[in-house]
Amino acid sequence: MATILYARVSTVEQTIEHQRTQAEAAGFKIDKVVSDDGVSGVNVPLAERSQGKRLFDMLRSGDTLVVRWVDRLGRNYQDVCDTIRTFMRQGVVIRTVINSMTFDGATKDPMQMAVRDALIAFMAATAQAQAEATKAAQKAGIAHAKTSAEAKAYKGRKPSYTRDQLATIRDMLSEQAGVAQIAAAANVSRQTVYRVIENPVAAEAALATWGL
Structure with a gap:
């Protein structure tokens, strides 16, 4: 085995x-x-x-x-x-x-099987929903970066996270993980996690602005 x-x-x-x-x-x-x-x-x-x-x-x-x-x-x-x-x-x-x-x-x-299958279905649905939400956020972030006059004139501070770290944060938020747990798993600060929670579109926009 x-x-x-x-x-x-x-x-x-x-x-x-x-x-x-x-x-x-x-x-x-x-x-x-x-x-x-x-x-x-x-x-x-x-x-x-x-x-x-x-x-x-x-x-x-x-x-x-x-x-x-x-x-x-x-x-x-x-x-x-x-x-x-x-x-x-x-x-x-x-x-x-x-x-x-x-x-x-x-x-x-039968009852245990029903609970198991329902959980599988829920997790699979969450995975698809998260992918669709991420795609929407990416489109919104790119649009924001292209149309914002401030973004064109000044990029602002470079994001303290990569696209992979942002994906990890989003995944774990969808799973109701705690901020401390997410920060440790993604190797970012708690403040970074809070910023993504408060404004996920801006988090994506920052990556797009810097071409990351």
Whole structure:
């Protein structure tokens, strides 16, 4: 039985190693890492990604699949739900680094199955909603940076966070994580997290203004 980490990165600021470090810091002993680099979780289903296909072929009954959160599997509601249920039917246990969630097909109790499936559906829906919200914020931020006279004349202070850190903050906010926990996970100050909470569009605009 193997513990396999699946990591997906879609921007230049994200790294596979960061996701592995987070998993190991959470207590997971990773046997293998399977990763897709520069692949959208919205438009490309897991089974159609080059390493996603490999993951489907590799996993066996009794294996544990570790992901930072379900959004690494994808940001499309139907695809994430189908993927997790397929793996569970194969006897694979899915565990997340964030929130320490565990999904498996061991239970046969109808009520427990209903609760489990509802939670999977909720997390998959959250992943898609977060992707759509991020896309909207990015568009608003870019528009703000292009149209603001002040932004054209003066960039202001360079953001103290990267796009990957901003994505981490947004992801964890959607999961109702605390400010201190988010700041530690994203490696930013609490003040930075509060600024993103207060004005997410401005946070995105600052990155766009600086071309980050």
